[in-house]
Amino acid sequence: MQNNFTIFNTLSKKKELFKPLHPPFVGIYVCGPTVYSHAHLGHARPAITFDLLFRYLTHLGYKVRYVRNITDVGHLENETLGEGEDRIEKKARQEQIEPMEVVQKYVNTYHKNMDQLNTLSPSIEPRATGHIIEQIELIKTLIKSGYAYESNGSVYFDILKYNQKYQYGKLSGRVLDELINNTRDIEGQDEKRNPFDFALWKKASPEHLMRWPSPWSNGFPGWHLECSAMSIKYLGEEFDIHGGGMDLMFPHHECEIAQSTAALGKESVHYWMHNNMITINGQKMARSLGNFITLDQLFSGDHPALEKAYSPMTVRFFILQAHYRSTIDFSNEALQAAEKGFQKLMKAIDSLNKMKPSDHSTIDLIKLKEKCYEALDDDLNSPVLLSHLFEGVRIVNSVIDGTEKIDVAGLEMLKSLFSTFVFEILGLKDESAGLNDDKLTGNLMKIIIDLRQAAKNNKDWSTSDKIRNELKNAGVVLKDLKDGAEWEHE
Amino acid sequence: MQNNFTIFNTLSKKKELFKPLHPPFVGIYVCGPTVYSHAHLGHARPAITFDLLFRYLTHLGYKVRYVRNITDVGHLENETLGEGEDRIEKKARQEQIEPMEVVQKYVNTYHKNMDQLNTLSPSIEPRATGHIIEQIELIKTLIKSGYAYESNGSVYFDILKYNQKYQYGKLSGRVLDELINNTRDIEGQDEKRNPFDFALWKKASPEHLMRWPSPWSNGFPGWHLECSAMSIKYLGEEFDIHGGGMDLMFPHHECEIAQSTAALGKESVHYWMHNNMITINGQKMARSLGNFITLDQLFSGDHPALEKAYSPMTVRFFILQAHYRSTIDFSNEALQAAEKGFQKLMKAIDSLNKMKPSDHSTIDLIKLKEKCYEALDDDLNSPVLLSHLFEGVRIVNSVIDGTEKIDVAGLEMLKSLFSTFVFEILGLKDESAGLNDDKLTGNLMKIIIDLRQAAKNNKDWSTSDKIRNELKNAGVVLKDLKDGAEWEHE
Numbered sequence: 001m002q003n004n005f006t007i008f009n010t011l012s013k014k015k016e017l018f019k020p021l022h023p024p025f026v027g028i029y030v031c032g033p034t035v036y037s038h039a040h041l042g043h044a045r046p047a048i049t050f051d052l053l054f055r056y057l058t059h060l061g062y063k064v065r066y067v068r069n070i071t072d073v074g075h076l077e078n079e080t081l082g083e084g085e086d087r088i089e090k091k092a093r094q095e096q097i098e099p100m101e102v103v104q105k106y107v108n109t110y111h112k113n114m115d116q117l118n119t120l121s122p123s124i125e126p127r128a129t130g131h132i133i134e135q136i137e138l139i140k141t142l143i144k145s146g147y148a149y150e151s152n153g154s155v156y157f158d159i160l161k162y163n164q165k166y167q168y169g170k171l172s173g174r175v176l177d178e179l180i181n182n183t184r185d186i187e188g189q190d191e192k193r194n195p196f197d198f199a200l201w202k203k204a205s206p207e208h209l210m211r212w213p214s215p216w217s218n219g220f221p222g223w224h225l226e227c228s229a230m231s232i233k234y235l236g237e238e239f240d241i242h243g244g245g246m247d248l249m250f251p252h253h254e255c256e257i258a259q260s261t262a263a264l265g266k267e268s269v270h271y272w273m274h275n276n277m278i279t280i281n282g283q284k285m286a287r288s289l290g291n292f293i294t295l296d297q298l299f300s301g302d303h304p305a306l307e308k309a310y311s312p313m314t315v316r317f318f319i320l321q322a323h324y325r326s327t328i329d330f331s332n333e334a335l336q337a338a339e340k341g342f343q344k345l346m347k348a349i350d351s352l353n354k355m356k357p358s359d360h361s362t363i364d365l366i367k368l369k370e371k372c373y374e375a376l377d378d379d380l381n382s383p384v385l386l387s388h389l390f391e392g393v394r395i396v397n398s399v400i401d402g403t404e405k406i407d408v409a410g411l412e413m414l415k416s417l418f419s420t421f422v423f424e425i426l427g428l429k430d431e432s433a434g435l436n437d438d439k440l441t442g443n444l445m446k447i448i449i450d451l452r453q454a455a456k457n458n459k460d461w462s463t464s465d466k467i468r469n470e471l472k473n474a475g476v477v478l479k480d481l482k483d484g485a486e487w488e489h490e
Numbered sequence: 491m492q493n494n495f496t497i498f499n500t501l502s503k504k505k506e507l508f509k510p511l512h513p514p515f516v517g518i519y520v521c522g523p524t525v526y527s528h529a530h531l532g533h534a535r536p537a538i539t540f541d542l543l544f545r546y547l548t549h550l551g552y553k554v555r556y557v558r559n560i561t562d563v564g565h566l567e568n569e570t571l572g573e574g575e576d577r578i579e580k581k582a583r584q585e586q587i588e589p590m591e592v593v594q595k596y597v598n599t600y601h602k603n604m605d606q607l608n609t610l611s612p613s614i615e616p617r618a619t620g621h622i623i624e625q626i627e628l629i630k631t632l633i634k635s636g637y638a639y640e641s642n643g644s645v646y647f648d649i650l651k652y653n654q655k656y657q658y659g660k661l662s663g664r665v666l667d668e669l670i671n672n673t674r675d676i677e678g679q680d681e682k683r684n685p686f687d688f689a690l691w692k693k694a695s696p697e698h699l700m701r702w703p704s705p706w707s708n709g710f711p712g713w714h715l716e717c718s719a720m721s722i723k724y725l726g727e728e729f730d731i732h733g734g735g736m737d738l739m740f741p742h743h744e745c746e747i748a749q750s751t752a753a754l755g756k757e758s759v760h761y762w763m764h765n766n767m768i769t770i771n772g773q774k775m776a777r778s779l780g781n782f783i784t785l786d787q788l789f790s791g792d793h794p795a796l797e798k799a800y801s802p803m804t805v806r807f808f809i810l811q812a813h814y815r816s817t818i819d820f821s822n823e824a825l826q827a828a829e830k831g832f833q834k835l836m837k838a839i840d841s842l843n844k845m846k847p848s849d850h851s852t853i854d855l856i857k858l859k860e861k862c863y864e865a866l867d868d869d870l871n872s873p874v875l876l877s878h879l880f881e882g883v884r885i886v887n888s889v890i891d892g893t894e895k896i897d898v899a900g901l902e903m904l905k906s907l908f909s910t911f912v913f914e915i916l917g918l919k920d921e922s923a924g925l926n927d928d929k930l931t932g933n934l935m936k937i938i939i940d941l942r943q944a945a946k947n948n949k950d951w952s953t954s955d956k957i958r959n960e961l962k963n964a965g966v967v968l969k970d971l972k973d974g975a976e977w978e979h980e
Contacts, residue, residue, distance in 0.1 A: 065591065100614045100724060101555065108611050111601075121598050124590045130620030133702050212623050234590060354978065443964035444934040447957065451941050454953070463944070467937065474933035488844065 003060055004377045007241070008325060010249065010272040011171055015379055020240050021270065026062040027239035028054065029231040029269075031248050032125070034071040035106035036087040038294040039113045041278050041285060041330060042245070048316055048427075049275040049324040049380075050243045051119040055425050056376055067234045068122040072103040073129045073210050074202075074223040080251060082198050082222065089209055099210050103127075113295040116312040118427050124234050128226035132212045135221040135229045138263055139200045139214075147262035151191040153203030153217030159196055162258050171257055171272060172250035198255050200225050224255035231268065232260065242269040246276050275324040280305070281331050293330075307332040310339065313431050317342040320382040320426055341390075346430050348393040349418050351400060358405040363395050365413045372421050382426065389421060445476070449485050452478075493550055494867045497731070498815060500739065500762040501661055505869055510730050511760065516552040517729035518544065519721040519759075521738050522615070524561040525596035526577040528784040529603045531768050531775060531820060532735070538806055538917075539765040539814040539870075540733045541609040545915050546866055557724045558612040562593040563619045563700050564692075564713040570741060572688050572712065579699055589700050593617075603785040606802040608917050614724050618716035622702045625711040625719045628753055629690045629704075637752035641681040643693030643707030649686055652748050661747055661762060662740035688745050690715050714745035721758065722750065732759040736766050765814040770795070771821050783820075797822040800829065803921045807832040810872040810916055831880075836920050838883040839908050841890060848895040853885050855903045862911050872916065879911060935966070939975050942968075 005018040020026045030050045033043055054066045077084030092099040114121075128135075139155050142148035148157050159168050163176050179196050203217035204210075211218045231239060244253060253272070260268035277284075280291040293303050301309030310318075318338035322328045368391060375385035392414060398404035406414065422428050448467060455463040468478050471487070479486045495508040510516045520540045523533055544556045567574030582589040604611075618625075629645050632638035638647050649658050653666050669686050693707035694700075701708045721729060734743060743762065750758035767774075770781040783793050791799030800808075808828035812818045858881060865875035882904060888894035896904065912918050938957060945953040958968050961977070969976045 065588065098555065098614065098724065100616065104611065104614050121594065124588065124594050126590065127617075127620060130617060132623055137703065213627065234588065440931060440964060440966075441934065443960075444931065444938065444966075447938055447960050447964070448934065448941075451938075451953075451957070463941075467941070470933075470937050474930060474937070476930075476934075489840075 004373075005056070005060065006377060006379055007271045007273060008379045010274050011269075016271065018240075018271065020062065021238060024061060024063050026057050026064045026241070027235035028057075028064060028066045028241045028243065029227070029235055029239065030066070030068045030122070030242075031227060031244035031252070032068040032070050032122075033106075033110055034075040034087055035103050035110060036075075036091045037106060038296060039106075039110045040292060040294045041280070041298065043110070043113070044117060044295060044315060045278055045319055045324075045328070046243065046245045046275050047114055047119045048117060048319045050273075051427055052320070052324075052380055052382060052425070053241070053243065053273070054120060054122075055427055056380065059420070059425055065124065065235065066120075066122045067124045067126065067231065069227060069230055070103075070107060070125055070127045071223070071226065072100075072107075072127050074221050074226065076223065079223065082251075086208070086210065086220070092209070100129075103129075109296070116295070116299065117316055118312065118429055120427070126230045126234065128221065128230075129210070131226060131229050131233065132221060134233050135225045136201075136214050138225065138229050138232075138259070139221075141263045142200065142259065145262060147258075148200055149193065150216050151193075153219065154191055154199060155201040155216055156192050156197040157200055157255070157258060157262075158193060159198070159258065160194055162262055166258070166261050168258055169250075169254060172254050174250055174254070198222060198224060198251065200259070224252055225259060227252075227256050228259040228263070228268075231256075232264075237264050238266070238268055238270070240269075241271045241273060243273040243275070246274040249274055273324075276327045279327060279329045282329055305332075307336075310335045311431050313428055314339040314342055316426075316428060317345075320428075321386060323379075323381055323383055325379070342428070345389065345393060345422065345428075346432065348396040349422065349430075352396050352411070352415060352418065355396070355399065355406070355411060357408040357411045358399075359407060360405055361407040361410040362405045363398075363410060365410055365417065368392060369413070369417055372417065376425065385421060385426070389418070392417060445487050449478070449487065453484065494863075495546070495550065496867060496869055497761045497763060498869045500764050501759075506761065508730075508761065510552065511728060514551060514553050516547050516554045516731070517725035518547075518554060518556045518731045518733065519717070519725055519729065520556070520558045520612070520732070521717060521734035521742070522558040522560050522612075523596075523600055524565040524577055525593050525600060526565075526581045527596060528786060529596075529600045530782065530784045531770070531788065533600070533603070534607060534785060534805060535768055535809055535814075535818070536733065536735045536765050537604055537609045538607060538809045540763075541607075541917055542810070542814075542870055542872060542915070543731070543733070543763070544610060544612075545917055546870065549910070549915055555614070555725065556610075556612045557614045557616065557721065559717060559720055560593075560597060560615055560617045561713070561716065562590075562597075562617050564711050564716065566713065569713065572741075576698070576700065576710070582699070590619075593619075599786070606785070606789065607806050608802065608919055610917070616720045616724065618711065618720075619700070621716060621720050621723065622711060624723050625715045626691075626704050628715065628719050628722075628749070629711075631753045632690065632749065635752060637748075638690055639683065640706050641683075643709065644681055644689055645691040645706055646682050646687040647690055647745070647748060647752075648683060649688070649748065650684055652752055656748070656751050658748055659740075659744060662744050664740055664744070688712060688714060688741065690749070714742055715749060717742075717746050718749040718753070718758075721746075722754075727754050728756070728758055728760065730759075731761045731763060733763040733765070736764040739764055763814075766817045769817060769819045772819055795822075797826075800825045801921050803918055804829045804832055806916075806918060807835075810918075811876060813869075813871055813873055815869070832918070835879065835883060835912065835918075836922065838886040839912065839920070842886050842901070842905060842908065845886070845889065845896070845901060847898040847901045848889075849897060850895055851897040851900040852895045853888075853900060855900055855907065858882060859903070859907055862907065866915070875911060875916070879908070882907060935977050939968070939977065943974065 003018060006015045007018050008015050030046065033039060054064055057064050072088060073086065075087050076082060077087060088099045088102050091102045095102065139148060143155065147162055148155050162168055168176050199222035201214060201216055201219055201221055203219045210220055212220065280293065283289055283291060285292055291305055293305065297303040298310055298315060299312055314335060318335055319328065321338060368388060371388045372385055375381045375388060395404060399406050452464050452467045471478055475489060476487050493508060496505045497508050499506050520536065523529060544554055547554050562578060563576065565577050566572060567577060578589045578592050581592045585592065629638060633645065637652055638645050652658055658666050689712035691704055691706055691709050691711055693709045700710055702710065770783065773779055773781060775782055781795055783795065787793040788800055788805060789802055804825060808825055809818065811828060858878060861878045862875055865871045865878060885894060889896050942954050942957045961968055965979060966977050
């Protein structure tokens with residue numbers, strides 16, 4: 001199986017031709033959500049980015065195993081320093097329910113939102129709490145090989161030891177000496193040989209609810225460990241692609257690399273892919289800034305910063321309008337522009353489906369199709385792909401206004417082009433079906449009531465009665481008023 | 491908190507007043523699906539039965555923690571004898587994917603079907619593979635207390651030992667001596683002290699994919715063990731209600747009781763509830779009989795045994811029409827009768843919402859409301875509840891035909907009665923919204939086109955043109971044909 005697909009590998013900092021380890025199989029691991037609150041804009045972007053990757057590789061004929069985890073333990077409040085309360089336990093305390101009830105609630109809403117955004121389900125969606133044994137086994141291996149040490153019931157990864165043989169910081173470009181100088185001393189750090197060592201296993205404090213037995217203590221795994229354990233379990237010691245948001249590059253992915261490399265003696269991941277961040281009106285999204293927008297709020301318009309509701313497909317289109325490695329700034333203006341663009345695209349596809357062919361064609365679609373593939377092959381360049389698809393929109397409109405002609409074969413090819421790239425690969429879908437029915441019914445009823453009034457004005461009682469009876473058969477009841485009529489569903 | 495809710499306790503074989511251990515909290519554990527194929531009729535019944543229980547207890551004001559597991563390991567083909575291939579591994583082999591890909595696929599379709607049936611998500615949905623450690627710990631306890639023994643890397647539960655102190659078979663009414671006489675010798679039984687001992691841990695054979703380290707072997711847990719481990723973890727050593735299908739009573743629930751009682755030294759479950767089975771045209775549902783109907787097939791009508799598609803709410807209504815402890819026979823006739831009954835109920839509620847009040851009332855709704863509660867309090871007697879709700883339907887129709895009167899307060903009370911019992915507690919919902927819009931549009935367009943044709947026949951061109959223009963404004967394009975006209979959305 002051949003392809004021209006290139007990926008910008010965050011590790012090598014350059015675009016590389018994608019060569020899967022075991023074609024036709026492709027393994028992808030993507031860091032999923034920590035399920036302690038509602039999914040927000042920051043969850044939509046990686047989900048859509050790697051959904052596009054999943055869809056494109058599948059379209060190219062690969063058998064893709066796409067693993068995206070659910071973090072349901074071990075993600076502490078301060079993730080850089082690896083300290084603070086477990087995010088899920090904190091929420092459980094606030095809501096006075098079990099940690100696993102928090103997990104269930106937010107897994108459910110996450111799945112609902114992902115469905116709305118039309119992202120496909122991953123092939124496997126493993127949970128951290130479901131793989132405690134695998135994480136304990138990995139820690140045993142790391143202790144045995146000297147890269148981890150126990151201290152007071154907790155186990156830490158020894159970064160200095162690792163750095164003697166390997167290079168800590170190679171993904172994010174951080175230099176260990178600088179890290180050492182910039183790491184402040186914090187409480188409990190006396191357990192660690194060095195303050196930047198990170199936890200593989202934490203002994204549970206007395207009030208900690210989520211805990212499991214281990215050779216070291218009753219405790220819980222460190223946040224970084226789950227991804228190493230689960231990617232090895234479901235994709236093997238070496239696999240093709242690891243994805244996630246750029247904010248996870250340090251320390252999360254850096255620690256993953258250290259863990260897996262130390263345990264396996266080799267690089268585990270062949271291609272690292274990171275989507276860039278989003279901003280809102282130029283600012284970082286943060287609860288403290290009042291611009292923290294959940295997906296539910298975005299879809300309903302129920303947030304002071306939103307002028308209106310934006311449909312899931314508007315949001316998907318908006319995210320795809322930027323290359324995944326660029327930042328995106330959310331604003332009402334930009335979203336409304338995306339909404340218009342998306343509607344224009346859908347309208348053109350609708351017109352195309354009703355179009356009658358000419359006996360000859362004046363347009364070259366083969367070139368256009370090639371350009372669409374070239375855009376995707378260029379590190380999933382979805383904005384360039386969209387610009388080519390809008391060339392298709394221009395063609396549709398030119399055929400409608402008569403400046404271009406399209407024959408039967410051309411019509412089929414253009415339909416197939418939109419079907420493949422817009423729906424199958426970009427994962428957009430037409431949201432209008434069914435939406436405007438109420439409005440249409442209202443308009444049609446207005447026409448019928450006016451016609452009946454005209455008949456009555458002409459004393460054409462047979463027509464007037466006939467209309468009433470036919471409406472009744474259709475399930476609509478007319479009620480005559482002094483000046484006109486009201487109607488309702490039977 | 492007081493209540494009059496009675497439950498038929500399968501263990502005591504009688505109806506008992508429900509007294510929760512720690513009001514206002516209630517804990518419910520229900521055996522969920524083994525996710526190795528599409529959900530079928532047999533999954534719909536327990537899901538709807540215990541959804542009704544969950545909804546009713548919540549309505550009564552209890553804070554319910556509803557735990558329903560996902561079995562993703564250990565359920566072998568022959569569940570009575572505890573032998574054969576793991577169902578999920580077998581499917582993985584057939585579909586040439588990872589066992590966890592099988593799990594993900596069928597968890598997704600199960601959730602989709604449960605959403606269609608309008609069952610609420612459980613509070614926690616734990617998975618067997620996510621609780622291997624808890625199962626191993628429970629086995630250790632059982633070995634320590636002498637109720638389990640290791641043999642060749644596997645661990646078995648010692649039923650004779652258990653029966654010396656407790657009573658094996660008390661739930662299902664099986665007598666141990668009879669079991670002993672009826673148990674045939676099967677392969678591998680030499681590992682067991684007695685052929686009816688059941689596995690707590692199985693040493694994995696070389697080809698077995700799903701395996702975890704344990705003190706006894708690399709292996710996997712027995713099917714019965716997960717429910718004891720997970721119910722104790724999430725509901726405590728003693729909890730209120732354990733539910734499941736009657737087919738699970740033996741051996742599954744019997745073994746659960748033995749495990750929990752032996753480990754804890756006391757009864758774990760206070761109320762056992764079992765829904766009865768379904769048949770299809772009087773026969774047991776079985777793949778070999780060709781009457782095995784998945785929920786997707788039922789909802790789409792795509793099965794030779796089905797005369798048409800039945801909507802999820804028709805199925806839900808049909809299941810609620812029988813008491814959960816009675817058998818139900820599915821047939822086209824019975825489903826079509828349920829469909830009519832459900833539509834009649836929805837139509838009455840719709841009429842009620844449009845009804846204008848009289849200045850006095852001739853009906854007694856307080857009594858009706860009491861009877862509705864009495865029905866539910868009587869071990870969730872949903873068919874009797876439905877008969878009371880149809881008394882409400884009769885009232886609506888009597889008001890319409892003028893034989894009864896209802897005032898403002900009565901109208902509000904009747905609306906509230908339907909809202910509470912039909913939608914909130916029985917979990918039915920109106921499916922017609924949006925569904926018939928296409929048909930309605932077609933009917934209205936036919937009326938308009940006929941009127942326009944009449945205008946044209948009268949050479950009333952101004953009316954004919956006006957209709958065309960108004961339709962255009964409404965987004966509908968007319969195309970005149972030799973004999974009539976076609977229309978399409980713009």
